[in-house]
Amino acid sequence: xxxxxxxxxxxxxxxxxxxxxxxxxxxxxxxxxNTQTCPVCLGMPGQLPVLNMVAxxxxxxxxxxxxxxxxxxxxxxRKNYFYPDLPKGYQISQFAVPIVEGGYIDxxxxxxxxxxxxxxxxxxxxxxxxxxxxxxAVSHIDLNRSGVPLMEIVSEPDMRSADEAISYLKxxxxxxxxxxxxxxxxxxxxxxxxxxxxxxxxxxxxxxxxELKNMNSFRFIKQAIEYEVxxxxxxxxxxxxxxxxxxxxxxxxxxxxxxxxKEEAHDYRYFPEPDLxxxxxxxEEVDAIKAGMPELPGELRKRFEIEFGLSPxxxxxxxxxxxxxxxxxxxxxxxxxxxxxxxxxxxNELLGRLKEANLDIADSPVSAVALAGLLDRxxxxxxxxxxxxxxxxxxxxxxxxxxxxxxxxxLKQVTDTGAIDAIIKEVMDANPEQVxxxxxxxxxxxxxxxxxxxxxxxxxxxxxxVNQRLKELLKG
Amino acid sequence: MPFSSLSEIKARLDxxxxxxxxxxxxxxxxxxxxxxxxxxxxxxxxxxxLAQAEASDKYRSEHDARPLxxxxxxxxxxxxTQDGPTRCCSKILTDFHAPYDAQVITRxxxxxxxxxxxxxxxxxAMGSSNExxxxxxxxxxxxxxxxxxxxSGGSAxxxxxxxxxxxxxxxxxxxxxxxxxxxxxxxxKPTYGRVSRRGIIAFAxxxxxxxxxxxxxxxxxxxxxxxxxxxxxxxxxxxxxxAVDWLGACDATDMKGLKIGRPKEYFVEGMxxxxxxxxxxxxxxxxxxxxxxxxxxxxxxxxxxxxxYVIAPSEASANLSRYDSVRxxxxxxxxxxxxxxxxxxxxxxxxxxxxxxxxxxxxxxxxGYYDAYYLKAQQVRTLIQQDFIKAFEKVDIIATPTSPVTxxxxxxxxxxxxxxxxxxxxxxxVNLAGLPGLSQPCGFANDMPVGLQWIAPAWRExxxxxxxxxxxxxxxWATRVPAGFGGES
Numbered sequence: 001x002x003x004x005x006x007x008x009x010x011x012x013x014x015x016x017x018x019x020x021x022x023x024x025x026x027x028x029x030x031x032x033x034n035t036q037t038c039p040v041c042l043g044m045p046g047q048l049p050v051l052n053m054v055a056x057x058x059x060x061x062x063x064x065x066x067x068x069x070x071x072x073x074x075x076x077x078r079k080n081y082f083y084p085d086l087p088k089g090y091q092i093s094q095f096a097v098p099i100v101e102g103g104y105i106d107x108x109x110x111x112x113x114x115x116x117x118x119x120x121x122x123x124x125x126x127x128x129x130x131x132x133x134x135x136x137a138v139s140h141i142d143l144n145r146s147g148v149p150l151m152e153i154v155s156e157p158d159m160r161s162a163d164e165a166i167s168y169l170k171x172x173x174x175x176x177x178x179x180x181x182x183x184x185x186x187x188x189x190x191x192x193x194x195x196x197x198x199x200x201x202x203x204x205x206x207x208x209x210x211e212l213k214n215m216n217s218f219r220f221i222k223q224a225i226e227y228e229v230x231x232x233x234x235x236x237x238x239x240x241x242x243x244x245x246x247x248x249x250x251x252x253x254x255x256x257x258x259x260x261x262k263e264e265a266h267d268y269r270y271f272p273e274p275d276l277x278x279x280x281x282x283x284e285e286v287d288a289i290k291a292g293m294p295e296l297p298g299e300l301r302k303r304f305e306i307e308f309g310l311s312p313x314x315x316x317x318x319x320x321x322x323x324x325x326x327x328x329x330x331x332x333x334x335x336x337x338x339x340x341x342x343x344x345x346x347x348n349e350l351l352g353r354l355k356e357a358n359l360d361i362a363d364s365p366v367s368a369v370a371l372a373g374l375l376d377r378x379x380x381x382x383x384x385x386x387x388x389x390x391x392x393x394x395x396x397x398x399x400x401x402x403x404x405x406x407x408x409x410x411l412k413q414v415t416d417t418g419a420i421d422a423i424i425k426e427v428m429d430a431n432p433e434q435v436x437x438x439x440x441x442x443x444x445x446x447x448x449x450x451x452x453x454x455x456x457x458x459x460x461x462x463x464x465x466v467n468q469r470l471k472e473l474l475k476g
Numbered sequence: 477m478p479f480s481s482l483s484e485i486k487a488r489l490d491x492x493x494x495x496x497x498x499x500x501x502x503x504x505x506x507x508x509x510x511x512x513x514x515x516x517x518x519x520x521x522x523x524x525x526l527a528q529a530e531a532s533d534k535y536r537s538e539h540d541a542r543p544l545x546x547x548x549x550x551x552x553x554x555x556x557t558q559d560g561p562t563r564c565c566s567k568i569l570t571d572f573h574a575p576y577d578a579q580v581i582t583r584x585x586x587x588x589x590x591x592x593x594x595x596x597x598x599x600x601a602m603g604s605s606n607e608x609x610x611x612x613x614x615x616x617x618x619x620x621x622x623x624x625x626x627x628s629g630g631s632a633x634x635x636x637x638x639x640x641x642x643x644x645x646x647x648x649x650x651x652x653x654x655x656x657x658x659x660x661x662x663x664x665k666p667t668y669g670r671v672s673r674r675g676i677i678a679f680a681x682x683x684x685x686x687x688x689x690x691x692x693x694x695x696x697x698x699x700x701x702x703x704x705x706x707x708x709x710x711x712x713x714x715x716x717x718x719a720v721d722w723l724g725a726c727d728a729t730d731m732k733g734l735k736i737g738r739p740k741e742y743f744v745e746g747m748x749x750x751x752x753x754x755x756x757x758x759x760x761x762x763x764x765x766x767x768x769x770x771x772x773x774x775x776x777x778x779x780x781x782x783x784x785y786v787i788a789p790s791e792a793s794a795n796l797s798r799y800d801s802v803r804x805x806x807x808x809x810x811x812x813x814x815x816x817x818x819x820x821x822x823x824x825x826x827x828x829x830x831x832x833x834x835x836x837x838x839x840x841x842x843x844g845y846y847d848a849y850y851l852k853a854q855q856v857r858t859l860i861q862q863d864f865i866k867a868f869e870k871v872d873i874i875a876t877p878t879s880p881v882t883x884x885x886x887x888x889x890x891x892x893x894x895x896x897x898x899x900x901x902x903x904x905x906v907n908l909a910g911l912p913g914l915s916q917p918c919g920f921a922n923d924m925p926v927g928l929q930w931i932a933p934a935w936r937e938x939x940x941x942x943x944x945x946x947x948x949x950x951x952x953w954a955t956r957v958p959a960g961f962g963g964e965s
Contacts, residue, residue: 039576043798045569046556046578046675048710078794080841082818089797141802269841271850274681274791276711 004202005229006209007165007195008157011172012150013182014126014190015055021125021149022049022092029188033142041147043087048275051076055149056279058181059099059123060289062151065175065296066118068103070286074122076273081266085128085141093152095270098122099279105155105175106298107167116168117156124150151182157196157206162225166218169193174297178322192216197228198242207232208242213259215249224249224256231256300325308332308339317347324361327368334372341375349389353396366395374402382406383413387459414461420453420469423461427452428473438474446470478506478638479963482547482695485641489536489546496536496546500529500590503548507593507639510961513620516634518553518611519560520593528590535588542588543702549584550592550643552631554601555686556675557581557591564677565609566599568799568806568825578675579710580644580686580703587702592640596630599827600796601651601679603627604899607890608829615886616659617958618924622883625655625899631689632659637961642690642699646676648683649784650878650903653915656689657878657927660917660956662944663689664696667934668910669714671700672707678795680788681712683907692954693916693944697722700937720938728942729949732766736943737871741777742902747880750921755877758918758928758947762875765946770871774863779856780905781897786840786853787908793837799825832893861909868933873943876902878915878927902929912937916944917953925956 020027023040040047063070077095100121106113128143153172159165173191176182184191193216198209212228215221227249232242244262249255295303297319304315304325318328331342350371354364374391377383383391383406394405406412414420427449428435438445446467453466477485477494488494504522511517525548532546556562556574563569577585584591596614598606606614606629614629616622617637624633628645632655635643645652647665656663664687671686678684688699701722706715738759743752759769801807801821808824811817826834840849867874880901889896906913911931918928928947932939948954957963 042803044576044804045562045564045572045574045677045798046673048674048712050709050711080794080797080838082797082800084800084802084814087798087803088794089800090794267843269793269838269843269846271790271794271841271846274712275678 001201003199003229003233005159005161005225006157006198006200006206007159007162007225008209009155009159009165009168010194010196011153011169012192012194013153013176013184015058015123015149015151016180016182016190017052017054017058017149019052020147021052021055021123022147025147027148031144033140033144036144037146041087042143043089049092049273051276051279052149055123056099056281057289058179059121059151060281060286061179061293062153062176062181063100063103063121064286064290064293065179066103066105068100068118068121070281071097071099071101072281072283072286073097074099074279076123076276076279077270078273079124080269083127083130084139085130085143085146087128087143087146091125091127092273092276093124094122096272105168105171107164107171109164109167114164116158116164119154119156121151121153124152126150157198162222162229165195165225166222169218169221171297174320178294178297180294180322186216186218189216193221195221195225195228197225197232199229199232199236207236208244210242210244211246212256213246213248217251220249220251223251223254227254227256294322304328308343310340310343314343314347317351318343321361327361330368331372334369335375335379337379338375341378342372345371345375349392353392357396365399366392370395370401377402377406381413381415381462383411384459384463387411387413411460414457415465417465417469420457420461420465421473423453423456424449424466424469424473427456435474439476449474477502478961479691479957480641481692482641482690482698483692486545486547486698490541496529496532496590497526499546500525500548500592503592503638503640506637506962510637510639513615514617514633514637514639515612515614516596516624516630516637516639517550517593518563518565518596518609518630521560524559525590525592532588532590542586543698544584545588547589547642548592548640549589549699550595550631550634550640551581551584552597552628552643552645553594554597554646554677555581555644556677557594559591560594562594562677563610564600565597565611566826566830567610568801568822569804570806570825572804574675576675579672579707581675583703583705584644589702595628595634595643598627598629598651599830600677600792601627601646601648601684602792602829602833604650604654604896605884605886605889606630606655607886608827610827613886616883616924617961618660619883621885622924623658623886625658625879625883627651627655628663628689629655632656632661632663635659635661635689635691636958638957638963642688642695644686644699644703645689646679646684646686647903647907647913648679648685648788649907650900652687652689653878653903653906653913653927653929654900656915657917657929658883658925660925660927660953660958661689661691662693662696662914662916662948662954663687664700664914664937664940665906665912666700666704666937667912668907669712670704670912670935670937672705672710672713674707674710674713678791680791681795682791683784683788685907693914693941693948694723694726696914697726697941720935722938722941725938725941726945728946730765731762731943731946734762734767734873734943735871736762736767736769737772737867737874738769739772739774739777739867739874739876741774742876747877748882748921751877751880751882751926754919754921754926755875755928758951759875761950762943762947765950767943772867772871772874774860774867774905776856776859776863777905780860780908781901783853783856783860784900784904784908785836785897786849787857789833789837790840790850790853791837793834793841796826796830796834801825829893857908860905864905864909864911864931864933872932873939874931876929876931878902878929882921882924882926906931910934912940914940914944916948917956918947918951919953920956925953
């Protein structure tokens with residue numbers, strides 16, 4: 001009998017506000033421990049939270065981008081548990097009435113698009129960080145992260161494979177980056193995922209689920225889910241029962257282990273946060289946020305295909321980030337004659353070189369206007385595409401524009417018939433046997449002659465003209 | 477002078493008849509002489525008090541005097557102050573020094589007040605007799621075998637014995653009004669949201685409110701004027717609270733046209749008959765002053781104490797979680813692991829009553845019980861609010877006894893928490909409804925002071941101040957002073 005996998009995901013995403021959710025402390029990453037704290041985020045007596053409205057706006061924007069309902073009145077609750085990196089002994093979260101409800105993410109599958117439901121997005125504050133390793137019988141606590149605003153994005157149990165789960169996460173990650181509501185840097189823990197996984201035979205009710213906690217790489221998430229699916233199937237096929245529990249993925253041993261069972265699960269004793277009145281936003285405020293929403297990756301992809309005639313692949317590559325798509329549009333604006341050439345040169349040549357140099361598009365030494373200048377020289381036959389690649393290398397290293405490099409290095413394409421004819425004659429004189437052979441019907445030798453002529457011209461002869469003149473002169 | 481009101485001292489300072497330093501020295505001497513018998517103050521730093529007084533005299537010599545220039549005010553140990561320790565009279569905050577002032581402390585300082593010291597209280601404001609304090613009980617100046625009420629017992633006793641002319645307290649279920657009543661002074665709990673809670677150690681966040689404890693109604697108005705107003709650092713502080721002419725409201729000398737509601741649920745069997753007689757006499761006096769007394773009903777009154785003892789402990793159970801010994805406060809010796817550190821530190825640091833309320837609250841919020849307790853209590857709270865709204869359609873103000881009994885003896889109720897909880901039977905509903913309430917002296921029963929409670933609609937402290945001022949001007953109760961503290965004339 002076949003097995004069906006059921007997956008639901010909870011993503012904790014750090015909202016990229018300058019200050020924390022309930023106090024004025026900086027959220028900058030990487031500061032010395034406990035330097036970005038104040039009495040509020042340290043949980044000192046009598047201190048009170050004041051909500052950061054930028055975090056609210058960014059949560060609303062995210063909700064709008066996934067087609068969700070925005071609750072004009074939402075509420076904060078206290079989630080109670082003791083842990084040394086949770087200074088107040090409770091986390092301020094939204095439990096009963098979150099700011100965003102409903103919504104969806106579409107993912108591409110081999111059978112076309114599949115729509116995956118998003119149950120809710122709620123705001124909450126992050127805890128600090130505990131460090132236990134390498135310390136002799138003590139733990140250290142860094143509360144810089146305490147009170148940093150998070151969105152928790154909870155999906156419906158709609159995914160049916162690890163691949164679908166990853167696809168959902170990548171789409172969500174991309175949307176969030178596009179909206180610039182989070183830097184979503186997974187290595188910095190700004191986009192972390194819990195996965196609820198169960199298996200069943202198709203048509204049966206949901207099986208008992210386990211929760212895989214706190215994963216922050218697409219690769220680990222995929223491995224952890226696949227491992228968990230096989231583990232559950234094995235348990236059931238061996239006549240056992242899956243136990244409801246939280247499990248932690250060990251990316252070194254490539255296996256998961258039990259963290260705590262349902263019986264050990266916390267009773268969080270949620271209740272309304274009396275220090276914060278209900279959060280009310282007006283429809284006008286929501287509409288204003290909606291009006292400022294950028295074009296989303298899905299819309300952009302479709303527009304690139306239709307407007308610029310790009311292949312689905314190129315359209316996808318160029319809509320990965322808002323910065324890249326914007327870069328591409330600037331390039332097309334500066335070189336409007338050939339959007340496809342723009343896409344090729346950006347996606348294949350420039351991005352390839354940037355990747356080798358370990359640079360982001362934001363740090364590219366070649367600007368969109370400069371790259372357009374190079375493409376102009378290809379279009380007007382000043383240089384060949386092959387030479388243009390060399391020119392781009394020089395542009396990368398020197399920061400100079402294409403024209404200056406072409407001039408300086410004397411790379412201008414030879415288009416003078418007389419000059420080309422002279423080179424051809426030299427090559428023919430040097431290779432009488434091949435001339436004889438070609439004239440005897442060995443057409444394949446054409447390639448040899450083109451190669452020799454291009455070599456003799458140091459690549460600067462216009463390849464089209466070389467072809468044309470060779471055919472003429474080889475006739476004899 | 478010791479038993480002078482704040483306004484009288486202010487008049488003498490303004491007239492140049494005395495200085496802030498002289499005033500401060502007078503009260504410091506009185507504290508030195510009487511605090512041992514009363515245990516009203518748990519922290520006093522005479523040098524620091526004198527330094528503030530000197531600074532105030534200097535300020536006065538160079539500028540126009542501020543509203544509370546040079547006036548000594550003591551504050552309950554629940555207010556965080558940068559100067560001296562802030563311990564909420566709990567062992568768990570042993571050696572805690574706040575690196576910040578509560579917003580009301582900042583406002584008192586900005587108004588020129590001289591902060592006298594920290595007064596005794598029930599631990600974390602949980603109690604009605606000041607007997608749960610980690611620094612030992614405070615005593616009632618009218619009879620030192622009796623409790624002063626709680627939780628702001630230290631502030632009440634200090635004002636009643638004139639160890640300070642005024643003090644700040646906090647009121648979560650009656651903690652200003654009940655001790656004011658039991659010590660024969662005046663105390664106001666403002667409308668919830670009127671006074672910032674920032675920097676006041678939280679007991680029950682949706683109920684806590686700070687307010688003054690003074691010798692006269694006008695003194696109460698002076699202090700409330702200084703400490704109230706919107707604070708952007710407290711999301712529950714209201715920024716559209718209607719403006720009040722605080723001092724102007726105290727000019728009233730009669731009650732012509734005032735409709736006073738007399739809720740039948742507050743005059744029932746079981747209350748002390750002499751207390752009842754005093755309050756009934758006070759209402760007669762109000763009639764003489766021109767008021768109309770109207771019988772009303774607040775039908776859900778009987779459920780107030782039960783609802784309060786679910787809501788307040790629930791909030792407290794979370795509010796007190798931060799005292800985990802990790803960052804500050806008492807930590808047990810040699811914890812063997814994290815759980816041991818938590819349980820032993822908190823077991824050693826909290827007193828019995830605090831533990832009882834944390835457990836009550838955690839239970840009420842726990843999975844499976846939330847609907848039956850917390851949610852139900854919130855529904856009762858709504859009904860109680862509606863009772864008042866309906867009543868205020870008929871009357872301008874409500875008058876009741878503040879406490880069903882006068883000050884009882886130390887130790888009399890400590891073994892019976894339920895009876896102790898009933899001490900607040902007349903004050904709790906006001907907190908649940910978020911309304912302003914004031915207690916003022918209205919007579920004696922069993923030789924101990926009796927308090928009259930005034931309750932007004934939200935933001936109508938002015939109605940209360942006018943009624944209380946008229947009553948005060950027509951009676952002499954506020955001028956009575958306890959024997960043995962140098963105030964006998």
